[in-house]
Amino acid sequence: MKSTLHFLLLVYLALIPYAWAGDQGIDLLKKMNHAVNSVNYDGIFLHIDGKHIHTLRVIHKIKNGTVRERLYSLNGVPREVIRDPEKVWCILPEKKMGHAGLRPDKKTGFPGFMVKNLAELANNYIISTEGVDRIADRAVNRMQILPRDGLRYGYELWADQDTGLLLKSALIDNAGDVIEQYMFTLIKIGGDIPDSALLPRMNKNTLEWHNSKKPPVNMPVKDSKWQFSVLPKGYRLVNIIQQSIPMESKQIEHMILSDGLAGVSVFIEKTSNPTPEIGFVQMGAVHSYTRVIDDYLITTIGEVPAVAVKVIGDALIRKH
Structure with missing residues (x-):
């Protein structure tokens, strides 16, 4: 049962973004939606989940209108996620094993915060802009999305002023406490990324695949x-x-x-x-x-x- 639950969790996470009113807030969300499938970047970010802190690197490239991506851990148990045009590859190097599944959306990646229906968002959330800040030595616009009831979480978002790329996100519970957050500490936005930077450390042919x-x-x-x-x-x-x-x-x-x-x-x-x-x-x-x-x-x-x-x-x- 536990192994099945872990697989179901993996499937769920593969289908959702990693994250987490007023015209100004809606415009910022549109800019964030556009940035993830239009901008190249290479950065290091923290994932803070309760008492656990994970450091990861993400290399994100747009090629022929498709997001290609490599994400891997820099501390703790080695893990890699590769998004190529057709599949998502999840690799555990120490166990020499992995899982590959078809990619549901070729235009999403990390950090994604894809709002599916902007017109209906205000029915379930209160959206507000909260001024400017600085993340990873870049100027950002901050916004808040709070739920209108107890059946969903709230979000605080920090988006790069120049590109709209999401540089920090915090998931907020109904008591107003942060329960999970992602934050870039170093990032290079723009420029060319070689295809070789998107290859996993281990040859895929040497791994045992559980597909x-x-x-x-x-x-x-x-x-x-x-x-x-x-x-x-x-x-x-x-x-x-x-x-x-x-x-x-x-x-x-x-x-x-x-x-x-x-x-x-x-x-x-x-x-x-x-x-x-x-x-x-x-x-x-x-x-x-x-x-x-x-x-x-x-x-x-x-x-x-x-x-x-x-x-x-x-x-x-x-x-x-």
Whole structure:
């Protein structure tokens, strides 16, 4: 169960950005959305999650309209993520193993803060600009996005004044406390990046790959045997994917929900385990909630408050 949950978390994180009213705030969000798929950069950033501090480097290149990227850890356990035009490669060098999956969006990368629906954002969040600041020795504009209810987190964002690139983001809980943040400490924006800089340290052919046996495919909503009785205000179903778990033949159904900013995934898998592990698990800012319906295991995962994953998970029902 734990290995399956880790895989589901990996899938969830691969589909969402790494992060985290008024015309001025909306214009800044548009500029941030544009920067991640139009600007080359090479930088070092901190990921602060509770008591844990991780230092990572990201090399980000735009080529033929597609984001290509290499992200790797500089402290702790070595890890690498490579985004090429077709796939996302997750590599653990010490274990000489990795996982590769099809890339859902070729125009996103780190640091992404892709708002799906700017027009509806103000229905669920209060957006305000908060003046200027300095991050990684660059002038930035600061903004705040606070939720209108307890079913989503808030954000503080610091965007580069020249390019709009997001240089710092903080995830804020309902008490106003920072629960996770990313911040660049050194960054070079612009200039040419050689293709060789995007290659992993280890030859891919020397690794043991734990990949899904079948590629994921989109499923029409009408073909699913599942539906939601009611969803929290602002959340809606945006996609359904069928995919397999690495090294296993069974298929799982993956429902993707969003309020335009926060994302939640619901995974549905057939189980023969008479006593599966159910309940809540917290992994940093991400909460997961598992329940059983008949002989199906339902796992809801999101970078949202625990109450939100429970409400969404409990709303899933079988179609009659």
